[in-house]
Amino acid sequence: MEIIFFTTNKNKVKELKDMAAAESKNIRIEHLEYDYPELQLEEIEAVAKESAKYINEKIAIKKPFFIEDSGLFIHALNGFPGPFSAYVFNKIGNEGILKLMADKKGEERKVTFKTVVAFCESVKTAPHLFVGSTEGKIAGEVRGEGGFGYDPIFEFEGAGKTFAEMSSEEKNAVSHRGRAFRKLLNYIS
Amino acid sequence: MEIIFFTTNKNKVKELKDMAAAESKNIRIEHLEYDYPELQLEEIEAVAKESAKYINEKIAIKKPFFIEDSGLFIHALNGFPGPFSAYVFNKIGNEGILKLMADKKGEERKVTFKTVVAFCESVKTAPHLFVGSTEGKIAGEVRGEGGFGYDPIFEFEGAGKTFAEMSSEEKNAVSHRGRAFRKLLNYIS
Numbered sequence: 001m002e003i004i005f006f007t008t009n010k011n012k013v014k015e016l017k018d019m020a021a022a023e024s025k026n027i028r029i030e031h032l033e034y035d036y037p038e039l040q041l042e043e044i045e046a047v048a049k050e051s052a053k054y055i056n057e058k059i060a061i062k063k064p065f066f067i068e069d070s071g072l073f074i075h076a077l078n079g080f081p082g083p084f085s086a087y088v089f090n091k092i093g094n095e096g097i098l099k100l101m102a103d104k105k106g107e108e109r110k111v112t113f114k115t116v117v118a119f120c121e122s123v124k125t126a127p128h129l130f131v132g133s134t135e136g137k138i139a140g141e142v143r144g145e146g147g148f149g150y151d152p153i154f155e156f157e158g159a160g161k162t163f164a165e166m167s168s169e170e171k172n173a174v175s176h177r178g179r180a181f182r183k184l185l186n187y188i189s
Numbered sequence: 190m191e192i193i194f195f196t197t198n199k200n201k202v203k204e205l206k207d208m209a210a211a212e213s214k215n216i217r218i219e220h221l222e223y224d225y226p227e228l229q230l231e232e233i234e235a236v237a238k239e240s241a242k243y244i245n246e247k248i249a250i251k252k253p254f255f256i257e258d259s260g261l262f263i264h265a266l267n268g269f270p271g272p273f274s275a276y277v278f279n280k281i282g283n284e285g286i287l288k289l290m291a292d293k294k295g296e297e298r299k300v301t302f303k304t305v306v307a308f309c310e311s312v313k314t315a316p317h318l319f320v321g322s323t324e325g326k327i328a329g330e331v332r333g334e335g336g337f338g339y340d341p342i343f344e345f346e347g348a349g350k351t352f353a354e355m356s357s358e359e360k361n362a363v364s365h366r367g368r369a370f371r372k373l374l375n376y377i378s
Contacts, residue, residue, distance in 0.1 A: 038229040039229065040229050077280055077281055078281075082280075091268065
C-alpha cells in the first residue's frame with residue numbers, strides 16, 4: 001500500500017519511515033512537502049481534521065493520505081503552547097519555555113505531549129483520527145542531542161531521560177507520535 | 190450608514206464605538222458576536238483577510254461588515270506572540286511575557302502593536318485592509334488599570350505611560366487600533 005504524508009517537517013518523515021520499517025509493514029510512505037492551512041483552534045484534533053478536509057476538497061489527491069499535528073500541553077501554563085507549539089518553538093524556543101517554568105516545581109512541571117494523525121482513505125471519506133499521547137515533566141534544563149523541537153526539555157515519565165537523550169527506537173516506542181502512528185499502521189495493514 | 194463588527198471581544202466594541210462618537214461620524218456600528226475561524230499564519234494582514242473572505246462566502250451578510258485582528262510583536266522574541274496574541278494572553282498572561290523579557294534591557298524591549306481592519310462593502314467585494322501600528326517598549330512590570338489585554342505592559346513610545354495608565358481618549362489617539370479604525374471611518378464617511 002502506498003500512502004502520502006503531507007508535511008513540511010523532515011524530522012517527522014524520518015520518524016515515521018523508521019517506524020514503518022521497524023514494524024515490517026508493507027507500506028510505502030511518500031512524502032509531499034505542502035504547507036496546507038491550519039486553523040487557530042484550541043484542540044489539535046480539530047486542527048488536523050479541518051486541514052485534512054481542506055486537502056481532500058482542494059487537492060483531491062487520488063491516493064490515501066494523512067497529516068499529523070502535535071502539541072506540547074504544559075499543565076501549569078493552561079495547556080500552552082498546545083496547538084501553536086511549532087510557532088512558539090520557532091519564536092521563543094526551549095529557552096523561552098524554561099523561563100516560563102523557572103518558578104515551577106515538582107508536579108507543577110507536568111506536561112502532555114500529544115499527536116493527532118488525520119487519515120483519509122479516499123476523497124470521499126471523512127478524516128479518520130488516530131491520537132497518541134505521552135506524559136512527562138519539563139526538565140530543568142535542555143538535555144540530549146537526539147530528536148527535535150521540544151524533545152530536549154521533555155523528560156519522559158519515570159525514565160529520568162529526555163526524549164533527546166533516548167535512541168530513536170526508545171523514543172518511538174513510547175512517544176506520542178509513535179503511539180498515534182502505530183494505530184494508523186495497524187488500521188491500514 | 191450601518192456597519193456590522195464581527196467580534197467576540199466586548200472591549201474592542203467599546204473602543205470602536207467611543208471612537209466613532211468622538212469623530213462625530215454618522216455611522217451606526219452593530220456588533221455581532223460570532224467566532225469566525227482564523228488561520229494560523231505569520232501575518233495578521235493575511236489572517237484578517239482570509240477570515241473576512243470566509244464570512245463573506247459562508248454568511249453572505251447583506252450589510253457592510255468588518256473584522257479586526259491585533260497583535261503584539263516583540264522584536265527580541267522574533268515577533269512573538271504576533272498573530273497568536275489573544276491565545277498567548279489567555280494562557281500565560283502579562284506575567285508570562287514579563288518572564289520571557291526579564292533579561293532584556295533598553296532597546297531589547299522594543300515592541301510594535303498592530304491592528305488590521307478587514308472591511309467588506311458587499312458580498313461581491315474583496316476585503317479592504319486598514320492597518321494601524323504603534324511603537325513602544327515592554328514595561329518592567331504591570332502598570333495601570335485601564336484598557337485590556339497587554340495594555341498594562343505596553344509603554345507607549347516617549348510617553349513613559351502604559352496604555353493602561355492612559356485615559357481611553359489618550360490611548361485611542363495613538364493606539365494601533367485607533368489608527369486603523371480612523372482609517373476605516375475616513376474611508377466610509
